[in-house]
Amino acid sequence: MAEFDTTRRTVMAGLAAAAAVDALPGHAAPRRPMPKGFLWGAAISAHQSEGNDVHSDSWLLENLPETVYKNPSGDACDSYHLYERDFAIARAVGLNCYRFGIEWARIEPEPGRFSQAELDHYVRVLASCRAHGLLPIVTFNHFTVPLWFARRGGWEVPDSADLFARFCERATRALGDQIGMASPFNEANIHRLAALFRTAATPEYIGKRRTMLAAAARATNAPAFSSILFSEPESIDVHLLDAQKKGYQAIKAGPGDFPVGVTLTTQAIQPVGENSKAPAMEQMLYGDWWDAVNSSDFVGVQVYTRMRFDAKGMLPPPTGAAVTAAGYEYYPQALGEIIRFAARKTSKPIFVTESGIATDDDTRRVAWLDASIAEVEKCQQDGIDVKSYIYWSLLDNFEWTQGYGQHFGMVSVDPHTFARTVKPSARHFARLIQERR
Incomplete structure (x- = not known):
C-alpha cells in the first residue's frame, strides 16, 4: 500500500505540474457527453513495455549483430514489475479501460510447457487493472511469438493455428474470468501493411532484412525461421486467418463472457490522379480480414x-505537410475517414483501439488529441456508434525496429530508474474526458 500511495502522489503531482497546458492553443470547448459506456483508454503491448522477453523471436532478432533494429528492447519500461504504477497513472488521467497484452513467449516458453508462475503473474495484473477501475482489454498476441514457434517456421506452418489455439485455451482458462474484452491478435493484418511498405523500400533495406533472417536461422539451427513483421503475406495469411478463427473459438469457450474481436491496421488509403494503385493497395492491406471481422464480435481500428x-x-507526404517523428504525415483526419470506411465494411461495433502520434513536442500531441476526438464526435453525429477512443500509448516504449527513438507516450520513462513523468498531454486528455462525461 505504501508503494501505491507514493506512486499516486507522484502521479498527481505530475498532473498538477502539467497544468500549464491550459494556455495552449486549440483547447476544445466543453462538449456534450459521450454515449453511456464509451471507453476512454490507452494501449500498450507486453513486449514493448514489460522488458526482458527473452524467449521471444523478437528478442533474438534485436540482439543479432546483423539486426535491423536500432536498439534491443532490454528492460523496456519494466512494466512487468511496475504495472500498478501504470494503472494508477491511467486512472488518474480519468481512463476507464486499459488495453495491454499477455506474452505467449513467457506463458509457453517451450512447446506444450505452460508456466503456471507466468499465468499467475497475469492473474495479478488483470486483478490490479480492475482494482484501479479499468476494464482490461487483452491482446493475446502482439506480433511476438515464442522462439520455438518462430524456429519451426512461425505462421508459415499449417498447424500454427492449432498451436495458437492451444495457447489461447490455456491462457483463457487461467485469465478469462478477469478479462473485459479481447482480441486474438493486434493488427491481424500487420504483415500486409509491412508488405505494402516494402513496395517503397530500398534494395539496401530489403538486403539487410534478408541477412538478419538468415542469421537468425543460423543462430537457432532453423532452416525455416520466420517472424511476422518480415514474412510475406502469401506465406502466412491463410494460417493467420485460421488462427484468428480457432483462437476466437478457444477464447469464447471461456471462462468469462466478453466480446472477442479483430483489430486491424487501418491507415487511410487515398487515390491521386488517374489509374491510381489505391484500390489494389487497399486489397493488399486487407485481403480477407473484413470477413474475419464479420465472424467476430467487434472491430478495432488502429489509425x-x-x-x-x-x-x-x-507518394511521399505533400510538399509542406507536417510529418511526425515516425515519418508519417500528420493527418488526424484519417481517423474519421477510417471510422466511416469501417462502418461501410461491417455492421459490427467499432472501437478505436489505437490512435497516436510520435513527437517530442508535446503541444503537437495535445493538438492530435483535440483533432482525433473531434473526428470521433463528427462520426457519432453522423450516426456511427463509435464505442471508444484508446490512445497509443500511455508510455514512451520500445517501438520495434525504431528502438527507443520515437516517443508516442503521454508519459516518459527514465531508462535507468524507470521513473514515470507525466506529460502535459496527459493532463489535457484528462480534461477532454472530464468535459465529455
Whole structure:
C-alpha cells in the first residue's frame, strides 16, 4: 500500500505540474457527453513495455549483430514489475479501460510447457487493472511469438493455428474470468501493411532484412525461421486467418463472457490522379480480414496517418505537410475517414483501439488529441456508434525496429530508474474526458 500511495502522489503531482497546458492553443470547448459506456483508454503491448522477453523471436532478432533494429528492447519500461504504477497513472488521467497484452513467449516458453508462475503473474495484473477501475482489454498476441514457434517456421506452418489455439485455451482458462474484452491478435493484418511498405523500400533495406533472417536461422539451427513483421503475406495469411478463427473459438469457450474481436491496421488509403494503385493497395492491406471481422464480435481500428497512391505507387507526404517523428504525415483526419470506411465494411461495433502520434513536442500531441476526438464526435453525429477512443500509448516504449527513438507516450520513462513523468498531454486528455462525461 505504501508503494501505491507514493506512486499516486507522484502521479498527481505530475498532473498538477502539467497544468500549464491550459494556455495552449486549440483547447476544445466543453462538449456534450459521450454515449453511456464509451471507453476512454490507452494501449500498450507486453513486449514493448514489460522488458526482458527473452524467449521471444523478437528478442533474438534485436540482439543479432546483423539486426535491423536500432536498439534491443532490454528492460523496456519494466512494466512487468511496475504495472500498478501504470494503472494508477491511467486512472488518474480519468481512463476507464486499459488495453495491454499477455506474452505467449513467457506463458509457453517451450512447446506444450505452460508456466503456471507466468499465468499467475497475469492473474495479478488483470486483478490490479480492475482494482484501479479499468476494464482490461487483452491482446493475446502482439506480433511476438515464442522462439520455438518462430524456429519451426512461425505462421508459415499449417498447424500454427492449432498451436495458437492451444495457447489461447490455456491462457483463457487461467485469465478469462478477469478479462473485459479481447482480441486474438493486434493488427491481424500487420504483415500486409509491412508488405505494402516494402513496395517503397530500398534494395539496401530489403538486403539487410534478408541477412538478419538468415542469421537468425543460423543462430537457432532453423532452416525455416520466420517472424511476422518480415514474412510475406502469401506465406502466412491463410494460417493467420485460421488462427484468428480457432483462437476466437478457444477464447469464447471461456471462462468469462466478453466480446472477442479483430483489430486491424487501418491507415487511410487515398487515390491521386488517374489509374491510381489505391484500390489494389487497399486489397493488399486487407485481403480477407473484413470477413474475419464479420465472424467476430467487434472491430478495432488502429489509425495513424494516410497513404496516397498514384499510377506509379506510394507518394511521399505533400510538399509542406507536417510529418511526425515516425515519418508519417500528420493527418488526424484519417481517423474519421477510417471510422466511416469501417462502418461501410461491417455492421459490427467499432472501437478505436489505437490512435497516436510520435513527437517530442508535446503541444503537437495535445493538438492530435483535440483533432482525433473531434473526428470521433463528427462520426457519432453522423450516426456511427463509435464505442471508444484508446490512445497509443500511455508510455514512451520500445517501438520495434525504431528502438527507443520515437516517443508516442503521454508519459516518459527514465531508462535507468524507470521513473514515470507525466506529460502535459496527459493532463489535457484528462480534461477532454472530464468535459465529455
